[in-house]
Amino acid sequence: MDLLCHEGVVKGQLDPTIFSDDRVLQNLLTLEDTFLPQATYFQNVQKEVKPYMRRVVATWMLEVCEEEECDEEVFPLAVNYLDRFLSAVKTKKSCLQLLGAVCLFLASKLKSSRPISAKKLCLCTDNSITPEELLEWELVVLGKLKWNLAAVTPHDFIEHVLLKLPLPKDRVTLIRKHAQTFIALCATDHSFAMYPPSMIAAGSIGAAVCGLQISCMESSVWGESVTELLAKITHIEVDCLKSCQEKIEQLLDISLRESQQHKHQEGGATKKEVELQSQSSTPTDVRDINL
Structure with missing residues (x-):
């Protein structure tokens, strides 16, 4: 017989001892530069990916976090992974949303008490990616980041x-x-x-x-x-x-x-246009990037 727990997840309280200790703050200040992207990658690394594409995907990632009610730390951490990967690996624009989904997948598993599932992330892309691709790219991203995921964020x-x-x-x-x-x-x-x-x-x-x-x-x-x-x-x-x-x-x-x-x-859009837009689980401009 399976044992099921129906209790809600209770988030741990902040420890005042940690935040009143100046040594902790000093350690964060010492380590933070370690997790910055290597360079401004749009000029030096990326050929297809442009700044506006990065913004579109990052905005989509934020919308997913809001919809899934992720902890506040998840989104900045996921974007940190995204920037660090793009600063090191030339990436096709057709893979950018897949990369964003993988970064969310990793960050939510590290920071969230209720990580986003692979299936849910695929649904959020309007099934433009598969769970198999997500898991395959997870290993790729982990390798390029050298499994160094505990990044310092704002x-x-x-x-x-x-x-x-x-x-x-x-x-x-x-x-x-x-x-x-x-x-x-x-x-x-x-x-x-x-x-x-x-x-x-x-x-x-x-x-x-x-x-x-x-x-x-x-x-x-x-x-x-x-x-x-x-x-x-x-x-x-x-x-x-x-x-x-x-x-x-x-x-x-x-x-x-x-x-x-x-x-x-939106106020000037027809009722049919609003309904079609609400049915889409991924923004049109993200799909445009994939083309």
Whole structure:
């Protein structure tokens, strides 16, 4: 007789001892450069894959994570695998979505309490790939990454930084949520691929604090002072961090404008077009890349 467990999965609580220990943060800062892509691969490695293709596939990967309710760490980790592979291996554009699916497969198994199944990922590609291809490419990606999957991502820095900022306790959860959204947004844009994770994390937190107009309790000026505090915590030059934060804010503005434009276009679509679009389990522009 099979024994079945019907209890829900309970996520472990954060250990304050880890996040209050400066040695852990220092180790992350020391290791983070190890997991960056080797170079700007669009000029040096890739011939068929273009920046817009990478963005389309990364956006699809984010949509899959949202649909499957993956942990926040899964998507940035999967994109890290994607960039590291593309920086080392010349890839056909017809294989790009397959590569993205494999990276999600690996990241969800490492970080999620409920990993995405191979069958589900194939369905998310509108069955343009098979489980056999997914498992075959899994070994290829693992080999090229040298099985080094425990990469440092911006999410690893969030709690360390938030704990050290003198923020109102009742606003920390909101700041964390906004920062996680900004980190995911940065992962969809290839221009952030070579940024250290600590800089993306600090810039995202700074953008969240400034956007919400939350003041640090030890400072009367919430704009520049927050950036200076973040720079000290992460050992990043203030000017570099300011530049990163401004770039994140610009990316957010572009994303919001595109979202509003997309909603406007959907409003003018016919009922039949909307139904056909909703039936598709993978975006049309991803299928176009595969052609």
